[in-house]
Amino acid sequence: MDSPNRQTEAARFYHDVTKHSYTSVRSVGHRLDWDNRPFPFKIYPQAAALALPRQLDLSSTPALEAISGGAEISAATPLDLERLTRILFCAAGLTRKRKVGTEYYHFRAAASAGALYPVEVYLAGGSGADGLEPVLYHFSPADLKLRGLRRGDWRGAIAAACATRPSIAQARAVLILSGIFWRSAWKYQARSYRYCFWDAGTMLANLIAAANAEGLAADIVVDFVDAEIERLIGVDGEREGPLCLVALDRTEIETPSNPEPAPLELDTVPLSNQERSYPDLIAMHRASKLIDAAEVRSIAAWAAEEGGGVWSNLQVLGLGETIVRRGSTRKFAREPIPAEELAALLTASSGHPRCDFPPLTDTYLIVNAVTGLTPGAYSYSRASRSLELLKAGDFRGNAGYLCLEQPLGADCSALICYMADFDRTLSLMGSRGYRAAQLEAGLHGGRAYLAAYSMERGATGLTFYDDDTVEFFSPRAAGNIPLLMVAIGVPA
Ligand SMILES: Cc1cc2nc3c(=O)[nH]c(=O)nc-3n(C[C@H](O)[C@H](O)[C@H](O)COP(=O)(O)O)c2cc1C
CATH class of the missing domain: 3.40.109.10 (NADH Oxidase)
Incomplete structure (x- = not known):
């Protein structure tokens, strides 16, 4: 199969047609249809739930230290349920609500353009994460629960989709950040593809700082075979597509090899009455898909640089x-x-x-x-x-x-x-x-x-x-x- 990723005209075209200019913002004529506003939570009515601990003793590590990667990573830190919950909460948890008219709007730990929250989080842990069954979960920030999507330790399948990158193959748990494009496109139309990655980025900033404050390494992976991750989490790659992965913690444990995951047949609650898809957005997403492990290997040949460094002696909040x-x-x-x-x-x-x-x-x-x-x-x-x-x-x-x-x-x-x-x-x-x-x-x-x-x-x-x-x-x-x-x- 031909790789679309190297035909980069599609990225140039997408960028050009989604530029804002003085004239474009005045001529676009896009109205927000409030009755059709997408619901900001993904709900799986049939999936079994695991309630996460609600007493969260959030980190008091000075924030600049945690953000800059200066916190000490300790190989001996276990990834228990409390730690994992603190990390998930800091990445995507609900922190505030505001009443507008008769409705409550929830705000989250990380900023999101237009407060539309297009990014969902899935978790593949296994025997290595203490207190967690080997199950592929979806994180539900609305009720602070994990919902089981499929049984098994799927880290092997994820490692295979990433061409067996060591940070993934040896991770104690892997988080998958995935974008539901319509949530953001409702307001930002085709340009929202950019916003989904910005929002994933602000979420990563919180997530990695929280992991570092727990003494855990967190590695971001953007190169993976899209179709394999899509199949695993049961998304179609057009309405919703995986954006990046985060490997939490490095261990010596071997990931299992997995069979091809069966199609996931779990209903989710519709986001709104009608969804509109934006061809330029879908074309951009397709154009940047990686089709096999060889392609992943060929583009991801750079050594990862460590973050971190000195900051300052300013007194800052935890x-x-x-x-x-x-x-x-x-x-x-x-x-x-x-x-x-x-x-x-x-x-x-x-x-x-x-x-x-x-x-x-x-x-x-x-x-x-x-x-x-x-x-x-x-x-x-x-x-x-x-x-x-x-x-x-x-x-x-x-x-x-x-x-x-x-x-x-x-x-x-x-x-x-x-x-x-x-x-x-x-x-x-x-x-x-x-x-x-x-x-x-x-x-x-x-x-x-x-x-x-x-x-x-x-x-x-x-x-x-x-x-x-x-x-x-x-x-x-x-x-x-x-x-x-x-x-x-x-x-x-
Ligand atoms: C990528 C990104 C772009 C944003 N762009 C704007 C903007 O152009 N104008 C604005 O007033 N706020 C902007 N915001 C702020 C969001 O509207 C805000 O994060 C959202 O309403 C959630 O509220 P909170 O950050 O107070 O939790 C942006 C935020 C992000 C993350």
Whole structure:
């Protein structure tokens, strides 16, 4: 079978047709159909439930330490049910609710564009995870339960789909993050494919920090044979598709070899009266599928880089408190933050995670008000942990304009913009690189959120005008595509 992944025209086409511009946002004419709003929870009415412990003693490890990967990974840490629940809760748990009219809206531990929560979490553990039966589970944040989808320890099947990558083959448990596209497409249409990866990224930021705070290693894997993971979790790869995997903990235990999983015949509650599919979104997802283990091996030949490093001696909140307090800032006071805080945030949030793809993103900033820094446009070097001034000036107006004319960009202290060199990304990984770059931006952005809240500052993710953003940061950013913006500052 021909690999679609190397025909990268599809990724370029998708990116072009889903760009926002001043004209496009005024001419699209998309109305939100509130009566058809997708339900944000996946419910399996027939599946048996395992209630998770509700008394969660969340980690008090200083948040910057956990985010940056500085917490000590201990080989002796067992993955018991309490630990696992804390990790799942920090990744996807419900943290707040708000009544709008007669309805309650639930907010979660990680930020999600439009609070639409398209990302589901599945768990394959086995005899190695204490207190867990060998069953493939779906995590239900609504009632803090795991629901059994199929019996057996399926880590072998997952390892095979990842071409037997050691982090997966030796994982004590594997989490599968999967996107239900309609949930986000209801609002963001075909562009929502990008948002699904950003949201998976913010979830990863929380998940990995929580795992690290428990002393557990967490490795991200983006390269797998799509069809095999789809079959295992019983999704069609068009309405819902696996986005990435996380291997929790490394052990010496052998994964079992598994037979091909039988089709999963479990009903789920419909999301809304009618679902609409977006051909450009589906085409992009198909174009970045990997078709066999040989293809997985061929594109994932990079050594994983360790995250981590030094941050600063700032007093920050513990990780658990940070996650529970986090919520997107709706208005910033036009006040400065100290340069030391921005430096700590960039250091803690920018390390490349343990994963199977190379660093793909670059970090640019518009500094509006940071004490000790000239206002202007900057590029950030992760290697030297330094900022390079690209142009000095008061760019509050530009910052507000670039993020779709939202005052949040103009009022924040600093607007971070993650970008990627498109040619390099596609030549390294094919269209799969488009997925990985969006995910990496979401992860860095999610960590930036946590770092800001740990210092009792505010943050919000933001979308943007694509071409205008590149032009603003050019010539340095020529050939780049913008991936995600995150505004940091003092909440009003
Ligand atoms: C990838 C991403 C993009 C976002 N884009 C915007 C945006 O353009 N404007 C905005 O006001 N909020 C934006 N947000 C914030 C979300 O609306 C917010 O996370 C969601 O409503 C959930 O609320 P919470 O973060 O307070 O828990 C974004 C969040 C994420 C993760």
